[in-house]
Amino acid sequence: MPELPEVEITVARLRERALGRTILAVEAPDARILQGGSPTELTERLVGRQITSAGRKGKYLWLKLADGQSLVGHLRMTGKLVVREAGEETIPYVRFRAGLDGGRALVFADPRRFGRLWLAAPGEREHLPELARLGPDALEEPLTGEQWHAAAQRTQRPVKLLLMEQSLTSGLGNICAAEILFRAGIAPRRAAQSLSRAEWDRIAAIIPEYLRWAIAAQSHGDLKLIGEHGAENVFALYRRAGQPCPQCGTPVQRAVIGQRGTYFCPRCQPEAG
DNA sequence: TAGTATGTTGGCGC
DNA sequence: AGCGCCAACATACT
Numbered sequence: 001m002p003e004l005p006e007v008e009i010t011v012a013r014l015r016e017r018a019l020g021r022t023i024l025a026v027e028a029p030d031a032r033i034l035q036g037g038s039p040t041e042l043t044e045r046l047v048g049r050q051i052t053s054a055g056r057k058g059k060y061l062w063l064k065l066a067d068g069q070s071l072v073g074h075l076r077m078t079g080k081l082v083v084r085e086a087g088e089e090t091i092p093y094v095r096f097r098a099g100l101d102g103g104r105a106l107v108f109a110d111p112r113r114f115g116r117l118w119l120a121a122p123g124e125r126e127h128l129p130e131l132a133r134l135g136p137d138a139l140e141e142p143l144t145g146e147q148w149h150a151a152a153q154r155t156q157r158p159v160k161l162l163l164m165e166q167s168l169t170s171g172l173g174n175i176c177a178a179e180i181l182f183r184a185g186i187a188p189r190r191a192a193q194s195l196s197r198a199e200w201d202r203i204a205a206i207i208p209e210y211l212r213w214a215i216a217a218q219s220h221g222d223l224k225l226i227g228e229h230g231a232e233n234v235f236a237l238y239r240r241a242g243q244p245c246p247q248c249g250t251p252v253q254r255a256v257i258g259q260r261g262t263y264f265c266p267r268c269q270p271e272a273g
Numbered sequence: 274t275a276g277t278a279t280g281t282t283g284g285c286g287c
Numbered sequence: 288a289g290c291g292c293c294a295a296c297a298t299a300c301t
Contacts, residue, residue: 003280032295059281076281078297093297112296114281130282157290166282174280227279227299238280259292261278 002075002225003059004138004171005214009223010081011061014054017083018063021100022050030095033108034117042119045069046098051106058134058170063106068122073108074130078225079115081108138171139211145201152192152200159195160188161258163203172207174260175226175238180210182237187269188262189255237263 002010026043028034034042049065056062061081062072073081080091086103096108096117108117120128136143143151151168152159162168163177172180181188183206186199195203217234224231226238233239236246241254245265255262 006280074281076295077279110296111298112279114295116282155289161290164281225280260280 002079003173003176004056004211005176005218006223006225007056007059007061007075007171008139008211008215009219010075011054011056012219013223014061014063014081014083017085017104018051018054018100018106020050020052021083021102021104021106023047023065023098023106024101025099027097027099028095029097030113032113033095033110033115034119036118036120045119046071051100057131057137058166059173060131060134060170062120062125064125070120070125072118072120072125072128072131074116075110076112076114076116078112079108079110080223080225081106083107133167134170135166135168136170138169138176138207142208143169143204145197145204148200148204149195149197152195155192157192158189158257159186159192160262162192164258169207171211174262175235176210176214178237178262178264179214179235180206182263182265182269183210185268187271188257188264190271237265239263 023046026046028039031039049067051063052066053064060072060074062070064070075081084105084107091107091109093109093111094107095110095113098106100106118128125131152162155162160177160181163172163180178188180203184203226233237252240252240263242251245252245268248265248267250265250267252263253266
């Protein structure tokens with residue numbers, strides 16, 4: 001699931017539950033998940049370290065340790081990084097687990113195993129290639145309409161794919177892009193080049209607004225990824241093909257753009273600008 | 274039942 | 288360089 005809003009919620013929960021805790025033991029049942037060295041070496045680097053802060057850029061997140069190392073993660077499609085307390089319900093598909101003091105455990109669970117963890121040496125986090133190639137965070141350092149407009153002149157791609165380009169701005173995924181374009185009244189398939197400066201100004205203003213809304217809308221209770229059993233769909237259009245558009249009642253349509261399911265309202269988001 | 278869809282990203286080939 | 292496609296993997300749905 002996890003796009004910027006869900007990663008932000010994950011980081012907030014980690015701040016509440018992991019800060020000040022010390023790693024007592026490491027179990028990495030799936031060696032593919034934790035990258036950057038042998039399991040033995042990585043375990044030695046983690047054990048005994050206190051967790052001092054948590055952060056995020058785009059869809060990447062990290063826990064900083066007292067010695068300056070960072071445990072960096074990406075949840076990809078189905079990953080979760082959570083702290084479980086003694087007695088709490090266990091999670092399935094645990095790929096990495098670090099026992100903490102106070103009976104807690106830092107757990108990385110991921111059915112599809114696309115998610116990754118890296119252990120970065122002090123001062124090296126920003127230089128991980130994965131983080132180094134990210135553009136500014138879509139919530140913390142949003143692009144201006146002028147910057148979007150300029151970037152759009154350099155591509156032939158649909159506007160939706162430009163929004164999802166992590167090297168331009170980081171954090172927007174398939175759902176965010178579609179929901180933002182719905183709020184902006186712009187068809188996802190339109191060529192990015194064809195948007196006016198005024199339309200980009202609208203998109204630039206809507207992006208942080210939408211992200212703040214999505215964070216708030218999913219901040220209650222246990223974070224459930226869309227599609228997961230028991231997850232509620234808070235989104236306006238996502239996975240609502242055939243249902244009435246919340247603004248005009250026209251049936252929501254589904255199309256495939258960039259090999260991804262894309263939902264839009266044909267009336268609120270006309271193809272011709 | 275087999276085929277298709279599912280949030281992401283990186284690599285490959287044109 | 289830019290862009291499209293596909294793999295990585297597990298599960299649910301039609």
